[in-house]
Structures are given as C-alpha cells and as structure tokens.
Amino acid sequence: MPPSRVPSSARRGDAAESSASASRTTSGRARKNAVCARILYFGNAGPPPEAVVAREIVTTGQLFRISDDYTAYIDDSREFYNALFVVGSDPIRIRKFMRIYRDLLKTKAKIALVREARPTARAQILNTGFDDVFGADIAPPEGLARIHAILGRIVTRQQEETLGELAELHLQHYAAQPLLGREARLLAMLVSAKGSPVRSQQLATSSKSSHRQISIKSLQVLVSGLRTKLKPHLQIVSHGPSGYALVDVSPVHKLIGGAAERLGRSQGGSGI
Numbered sequence: 001m002p003p004s005r006v007p008s009s010a011r012r013g014d015a016a017e018s019s020a021s022a023s024r025t026t027s028g029r030a031r032k033n034a035v036c037a038r039i040l041y042f043g044n045a046g047p048p049p050e051a052v053v054a055r056e057i058v059t060t061g062q063l064f065r066i067s068d069d070y071t072a073y074i075d076d077s078r079e080f081y082n083a084l085f086v087v088g089s090d091p092i093r094i095r096k097f098m099r100i101y102r103d104l105l106k107t108k109a110k111i112a113l114v115r116e117a118r119p120t121a122r123a124q125i126l127n128t129g130f131d132d133v134f135g136a137d138i139a140p141p142e143g144l145a146r147i148h149a150i151l152g153r154i155v156t157r158q159q160e161e162t163l164g165e166l167a168e169l170h171l172q173h174y175a176a177q178p179l180l181g182r183e184a185r186l187l188a189m190l191v192s193a194k195g196s197p198v199r200s201q202q203l204a205t206s207s208k209s210s211h212r213q214i215s216i217k218s219l220q221v222l223v224s225g226l227r228t229k230l231k232p233h234l235q236i237v238s239h240g241p242s243g244y245a246l247v248d249v250s251p252v253h254k255l256i257g258g259a260a261e262r263l264g265r266s267q268g269g270s271g272i
Contacts, residue, residue, distance in 0.1 A: 035109075035147050037061035037083040038073055042093055050087035050113045053136050057143035058083065066097070074101055083109040083147050086130075091121045095128045102129035107158070109150040113138075174246075177229040182214070182222055190236065190246035197242040 037058040041051050047063055055061050062081075064073040074084070084105060086094050094112050098105075112125045113134045122133045131150045134143055171179065171187055179187065189198050204219045214222070223244060227236050233250035 035083050035144065035151070036081040037085060037147075038081050039063050039085040039087060040066045040073060040097075041087050042066060042090065043088075048088055048115075050089070050115055050136055051085075053134075053138065054085040054087055054111075054113050057134075057138070057140045057147070058085075061085065074104055081108070082151060083111065085111045085113050087113040089115045091117055091125055094130075095125055098125075098128040098130055105129075107154060109147050109154065111143075111147065174231060174234055175229050176231045179226075179229060183226045183229065186222060186226060187246070190244065193245065195245055195247055197239040197245040199243040200241075201243075203243060 035058050037054070037060070039047075039051050039054045039058075039061045041047055041063070043065070047065075051063055055063070066073065086097055088094060091112075091114060094114070098110065098112075109132075110130045111132050111134055112130045113136070114121075114125075115136045117125070117133065117135070125133050132146055134146075167188060168184070171184055171191070174187060174191060186203055189203055200216055200219060203223075204214045204216060223236055223238075230236070233248055235247055235249050237245050237247050239245060
C-alpha cells in the first residue's frame with residue numbers, strides 16, 4: 001500500500017505553527033534578558049535632567065513622579081520590571097526612599113542616578129541598599145552593561161539561595177535538631193559519599209569558615225557535636241586515617257543489606 005501523502009496545505013500549517021512557536025520562545029528569551037526599567041523622580045515639576053540620562057540608558061524606561069511618603073510604582077504584580085532608577089540631585093531624599101522600600105526591591109537592579117555627588121555621598125547611597133550609583137555623565141552603553149552585570153549577580157544569588165533551601169530540606173531527613181552552618185556542610189559531605197569514608201582533610205576543608213581552615217582537632221569536636229544531632233538510626237563511624245562515614249544502623253536497613261548480600265552470593269554460585 002503506497003504511503004499516504006500529506007497535503008501541502010497541512011505542511012504549510014505545521015511549518016507556520018513551528019515558526020510561531022520558535023518566535024514565541026525567542027520573544028520569551030528576549031524578554032527575560034531585556035532590561036525593563038522604571039525611572040522615579042521627586043518633585044512637582046517635570047522630569048529632571050537625570051531622568052533624561054536614564055532614558056538614554058534604557059530607552060523603554062517608564063517615568064513616574066513619587067512623593068516622600070508613598071509610591072505605587074514599585075509594585076510589579078501588573079507589569080514586570082527588573083531595574084529601578086531613582087534620579088535627582090538630592091542624595092538625602094534618594095537614601096530615604098531606599099531605606100523605606102529596600103526590602104521590597106531585593107530582586108531589582110537598584111540604580112541611583114545623581115547629577116553630582118562626592119565619593120562620601122556615593123558611599124552613603126550605596127550603604128542604604130542601592131546596587132550602583134551613576135553620574136549624569138555616564139555613557140549609555142556603560143550604564144546598560146553595569147545593569148546587566150547587576151542582574152546577573154541577582155540571578156546567581158537567587159539560584160544559590162534556592163539550592164541552599166533545597167539542601168537544608170534534604171538534610172532534615174538526617175538531622176533531628178537544627179544544624180549550624182559548619183555542621184550542615186559536614187553532613188552534606190558525608191551524605192553525598194553514600195556510606196563510604198570521607199577523608200578528614202576533605203571534611204576539614206569543607207567545614208572551614210571564611211577566615212581560616214578548621215583544624216583536625218576542631219573537626220573531631222565538630223563530628224562529636226554532629227553525632228548528637230543525628231536521627232537515631234544514623235551514626236558517624238570513624239575509619240582512622242580514612243576519615244569518617246555516615247552509616248544507617250536501623251534494623252530495616254540491615255535486613256535489606258543482608259538480603260542483597262545473600263542474593264548476590266546465590267547468583268554468583270548459580271553462575272548467573
């Protein structure tokens with residue numbers, strides 16, 4: 001029986017749908033990588049010169065006038081944005097704005113764009129929570145590149161926080177009490193080894209603080225404290241020079257292990 005032939009109109013329809021799907025995907029990626037900015041300024045007059053500079057950096061930036069005590073333009077529930085300019089010539093009002101709204105802007109690139117500011121004033125602005133301070137003479141390509149760098153760091157931080165939360169949830173299956181940061185890193189190393197010993201030097205390195213590496217004696221103290229926080233069916237076993245291993249000593253685990261061992265022997269004896 002000869003193969004059925006697909007009508008050319010159907011092929012054109014499939015091609016059009018495929019093209020539309022690819023276009024939607026490309027558009028979604030472009031939106032994700034684009035800088036969508038809001039530009040906020042103070043006062044009752046029109047936008048200041050600094051707002052014009054911000055619009056040169058992000059040409060699609062939306063302009064909003066804000067008051068000292070209220071603004072509705074930081075909410076993104078209706079319209080997405082990922083960068084926020086606060087512009088003007090008054091560093092005090094700019095700092096005050098960020099102190100009020102900093103906790104609501106953690107996922108945004110926060111830029112203060114000021115006409116003139118001494119280094120000490122710029123440092124004070126950064127200390128209130130802004131990610132960067134631009135001068136009015138900044139070149140648009142440089143400003144846009146710096147915003148992309150900030151957004152990249154924000155994404156990386158969010159990913160690290162998510163992984164940290166997942167790791168903490170995973171370790172709750174092994175610990176009966178809350179763990180300190182060093183204890184969590186040590187337990188994560190032992191869990192990932194799946195019952196095999198992990199050398200003490202590796203554990204000491206993974207458990208180090210940001211200031212100094214932990215000593216082997218301190219590691220022993222850390223392991224001792226961690227043992228008291230594990231669930232009853234788990235033990236940290238010392239293997240001398242080979243380090244430490246996390247083992248499951250529950251009766252069920254022993255039965256499963258014994259059954260697997262007997263099955264392996266029987267299969268080996270029968271020549272399977």
